Amino acid sequence: MKAQVLALAGGVGGAKLSLGLAHVLPADALTVAVNTADDFEHLGLSICPDLDTVMYTLAGVANPETGWGRRDESWTVMEALGQIGGETWFRLGDKDLATHIERTRRLRAGESLSSVMRDLATRLGVKPALVPMSDDPVRTMVTTADQGELAFQDWFVRLRCEPAVKSVRFAGAEKARPHHALTALDGLRGIVLCPSNPFVSVAPILAVPGVRAALDGAKAPRVAVTPIVGGQAIKGPAAKMLAELGHDVSALGVARYYRDWVDGFVLDAQDAGLAREIESLGMKVRVADTMMRNDDDKRRLAADVLDFVDELAVSGQHS
């Protein structure tokens, strides 16, 4: 087996960079560990939004417009569900529903989430190893200024991230066991924190007991790719959350948040002016075009990230 790259990913941004990495790495050289704290039970089904976004993206069946769900999707079940009074605020396409139905059935039969996802991903033709951060349930809970504590998807989808966030916690994290891919880090080529939301995509992975310690002790370079460009999130509420949680709404704010866990930071060219200040946090900076508009962009960014990882390895500045 080739020296592995371990990518930590949330939803859309993580999926895109993972696809880029999958394109430029040998098939057996990438493991993508995915946030599961967005997971929830809905309509009696086990929904794993981030795992599915990464799986569909790596399988080439993701919906390019929404970033979530499957391409060429239809909505017949949702329409029929609305007709009989079911909940339709969380949109599940017909093809996508097959994933939830099969996963739910197998989880209820006692199979682990990692086993189910490995099989589903293989069936869809995914080559990299796709693993949940844990087989145990961890659930992001968002404390809001106006509406108290909300389950993540209530806040994220139903309320469209509108209520201001005061704090975030990961219910169940303290008892969760990490996937071994997140703790058995010897011999890795590098660890990549994908451009995902720091607070609700990456932080839950780091909150699983043993993961921070493993990252602290990792010999491989640890590199984060900024999810913030020009003070804006590419997608989702990262910028809004940076502000509401008292951070600088910039790549610098993200770099500060990650300072204890990363050796290198990939900064967008638009934000090159922040490089010096980020380096003063004790990490190296690589300036790159981090916008992933198409597959070429994803490949190019992935190649830049790997080049940066290898440079950090050679310079030994990551330990």
Place this chain on the structure above:
Amino acid sequence: MKAQVLALAGGVGGAKLSLGLAHVLPADALTVAVNTADDFEHLGLSICPDLDTVMYTLAGVANPETGWGRRDESWTVMEALGQIGGETWFRLGDKDLATHIERTRRLRAGESLSSVMRDLATRLGVKPALVPMSDDPVRTMVTTADQGELAFQDWFVRLRCEPAVKSVRFAGAEKARPHHALTALDGLRGIVLCPSNPFVSVAPILAVPGVRAALDGAKAPRVAVTPIVGGQAIKGPAAKMLAELGHDVSALGVARYYRDWVDGFVLDAQDAGLAREIESLGMKVRVADTMMRNDDDKRRLAADVLDFVDELAVSGQHS
């Protein structure tokens, strides 16, 4: 409330006559009590084939070609499920799946089957009262000559009724409580055993404790409509089962099976020659065209059945 007609129904034949009765009766004068012993858990979902066939038929959304499922149906979820290795031998259409998903969610939340079905049926615009024979699980088990005991849908759908049947039992029936519509029979205008399979559609309803006694004591005329015409079943394995279970493969065989519970038997015109022998069992016979090819047929047969019921009531020959 008008004097009620109580129809006992299984799947397609029961659904058709129920629709005919719904057309010729006032909206609040029909209760259809449906077999639930075909119900099963599949793909983690609670499937109720007979209830849904009757519901979709009464709602005008049934698939006229298959007799089960919904019209204008699509199969996107099933195709996607096949792609990821899920079981596809029991075909569930996209619109139909919404019913199963919503029902399963509500049953798991603790709601009774009769409550869920009442609401789903109302949402779909069904006017008659549609009730399960029981809120408790009853499951038809088929003992076959070659393959031992099989769950009903395994035999019925997966094995296409091919294994010869030695006996049938209704697991759980002894502990099931009947829906009150099946035991509170005072003031009924009549009781109709629809042209459903005697052994796996009507017998399970009669097997729920209290139902036979209630029918025995019923003051209203009890009428069965033959599911066998010219020695053949209109649909399904009724004729095959009559033979395998040692009955005469004819309307006479059915009439003998029902002799303890019915006052009148509706015989198809093709089988008029059997009238005398059926009457010798102690029941009245009405010869009619029992083939329900279209809605006019259903209405006409329903009107014939009701006329027969009222005639039996007047003659007092049903007590």
